[in-house]
Amino acid sequence: MTTINNEKSSKLKIQMKGISKVFETEELETHALKNIDLSINEGDYVSISGPSGCGKSTLLSLLGLLDMPSSGQYFIEGQDVSDLSLDEAAEVRNKKIGFVFQSFNLIDELSVFDNVALPLRYDVERPTIETITKRVNECLELVSMSHRKSHKPNQLSGGQQQRIAIARALVANPAILLVDEPTGNLDSKSGDQVMDVLAELNKNGTTICMVTHDPRYADMASIQLKLLDGMILTTPVAQLAV
């Protein structure tokens, strides 16, 4: 399960150069991230772990273009995304990034199908209904949730909800899946099931970057980064390979 996919590492998905993030208040400057260099190749399974307050979430939100770095350069599949407008960032997120949140973040009013289809509805290319239906069904298949299509999220267990969230993250064929403490709100059995789904996806080629503080799950990743005080402690294997 934790084998390193060296053959797939030829194609660079994510590259950060000298990324820093400073939070400024009137009295205080907090350096949340300091000079981060990071590369993730196609097919990698990267985990980021560290104590609370080390900058994990900040790094993940920069990776996901939810926030902008204070300095440094960031490329996704070769495209410079260091300095995008809010709408440009939204477009890149829509096409290239799939998010899996700790608390699932499904929309209660929408059915499972519509939740999964949501990223495609925001796609500027406006895919046809047939394309959407086909793709949503494929993704639900991938997480084994096809039989719950017309349910509402609150009719499902936590583990099932997280699998729906993974399907939603996959639906737009993103360059990378960004996963934030995927088991944090789950019991251990459901957590294990979700981790199995992620591992299976990675085995089939999906690039994953996961933030977790659970060492057991961090070990499941092929590349394990440790973050402390805004800096990466472990030199990622993938970077050496470049």
Add this chain to the structure above:
Amino acid sequence: MGSNMGSAIGAIMSNVSSIFSGQVIYQAKQAWQSLKGHPGFIASVLTTMGLTVGALLCILTLAYVLLVKPLPYPDQNSLYVVEHQLINKDNKVDGGAFTYPNLMYLYNNQQVFEQAALMHLDADVLLSLPANPMLPISFVTPEWFSLLGPKMALGRTFEQTEAVNTYNPVAVITYQTWQHDFAGKVNILDEKLNFSDVSYRIVGVLAESFSEPQLHGIGYNSSVILPWDYNTVSERDRKTWGNDDGGLIYLAKLSTKQANKTINVVQAGHALTSLVNDNWQEKISSQDFFKGWGINLQVKTLKSVLLSGSDSTVYLLLAGVLGLVMIACANIANLFISRTAEQQRSLAIKAAVGASKKQLFISIFSETSILMGLSTVIALFVASGGFLVMQLYLNEYLPRIDELSINVFTLSCAVTIAILLALFFAKLSANMINYHALNSTLQSSGKGAGIQVSAKIRNILITSQVAIVTALVFINITLFKDAINTLNQPTGYESNNRYFFVMSLPSSNEDNKDELLANIHLMREKLLALPQVEMISQSRPPSAFGTYAVTTAKTNERYSAKGKDIDHQYFDLINQEFLQGDNFSAQDIKNDHRVTIVNEVFAKQLAPDGNVLGLTLNGSKIIGVVNSIQIPNSKTIDARFYYPASPIRNMVLVKVKQGQKLDRETVVSLLKEVSSQIKLFSFASLNERSKSRLYTQYVTVFTSGVLALITLFLSSVGLYGILSYSTQMRRFELGTRMAIGAKGKDLIRLIIKDNLLAIMLGIALSMIMLLIITIGFNEQITNYLTLELLPLLFITLSAIALISFIACYFPLRQLINRPAIHSLKGCE
């Protein structure tokens, strides 16, 4: 044993009451402590509810005084006014006032009423006081006093000694005249009043508390009461059966026995009509003009006559203010809802330590009670301010305004409204609490189990706001536009730099005629010699006409037309356009030639081709046709004719040079120089005169404009509040949507789409409301129902759409203009 029981019950009762009062104080203290930390919340509630409930109390009191409160006269339910109508040959009402002989005939011969009084209102210059004030006078028969039962401050009322045809020159003055014109002189009953060279001995002073029924028009109060015999109707008119006079009033009382049996007013009207009409037909049988005409008498309750159509104004005001209160309630409801949502943690702790549902309700009710109590106190201040403003500005517009004050009715309304609102807001807030979910609020981090305003309540709030605001704004814009249209109506004559005054002249007879003519001539010379004066004309003002029966010689056709006497400078002075023929010449005026000028409307009636020059009207030859002017605040343009004024006409129009002014004092001193016998009766600029005619329109423009703006403002705040709260509630969801690629415009579209149904429903409801109003009040609003309403409706809907859009967009702006992480943070 019995006394033991008694003391035990007493002890229990006192215990209960002390627990109860202790509980009340405790709850009030707790509520105040909890409110104290939210001054913004308190201020919003107090200002919104204080102002709107204040306005509501003001209008409710007005409605009470006008529609419910008994008139301040004994047997007020048995008091009636008889109205006299001249019905022309086409069965249309030609004149709505009594002719003098008919009035006297009715007074002397009727059997229907137990008692009847005659009234006539005029004004005259009081010669016996050095200041020569102009005083409004009521000429009345003694029954006026027994019907209205005024208390006297001094002296007596009129009695049999002042009955009709006694010619006893005595006077009763009002308390205000006594104080104002006679400085409250102690021996006022020794004084005499001199009007038009008749000296009246003052025999009584009315009490301060007496308020006269304003039968001559709203705002008209008389200062002096004189016996009927001295009324100013001329000897000629006293015998003319065909000329009606709006100053004549017939006030009567049915005996209480009759009133109980309800000999209904229609029957009474029929009986009186046949009495008066039979006699009238006999008297006018020789006059061809009145062939086919008739008299109709209508008996109306004094109350309905005094109300004179003001009830629709009251209902309109009531509807407007109720709309405002509803919008305010929706806004405040929203604030309370948000506050309850905020308080979820403290409510949960209270529930955890054992507070029952009822106890939670009481603690919320304590808060709403404090807030509504304070709002009501503010509202009472606002209402008394409103009364003052209404007394200042609406005194000539609505009857009985001087009776407005905070009374028992206002106070009971205030208390009832406060209790109802406190209960309503408490119930609304309490209903949001899911008592069973409260405990889990404490256990979990709060996600999912907290108090949220249900989408249903949010939608109801949005729909009701939109419905009320659309209907109210549309109605107000319609009234506003209509009033503006009337204000901007071109009149067809010039009123800038023009003044008008009336002189009080000694009555003219053969002995003094030459002297009077010489004095008037001197007055004209002196007036023209003033540096600012450009031109003068001895004529009636542009807006004043009398109604006359007119016959053409050629066809013998009869017309009822408006006419007035003017001199040869009149049309030039007011720039009224000539269309055909000639103006009067100076000779026509001097020698009283039998010539006349008609307006275009009348010319078209007389001859469809408009070629009327040379025709005769009542023996006067038509020599010219003028443009038809539009009298301010009159919906129609009448057929009118003009005839030469007498050289001793007491009315003068003055045109001053551009940028110059004429004032009252100049005219007063000029007249003094001419003769001590000529006094100034009234003075005003033509603009002031049209302004006072257009008073209703100005009031309407102001109130409807202000009401529309306040409504829009309140509803903007309200909609913003609701939508901003709902956006806040959805922040996490919106953040998620942003994370998976939604752009700003996607979210704007989403929020608009989500609220569109509620907004459209509100608009549909408002359309239904407007439709119901249109069907229910079709008669009253038929004037307003034109195609012009469509653009107004469009403007209203655009305004509502814009406000709704802003209310959707602004709360969202803080989310979509920042990186997505801000919306996702703090929600985990």
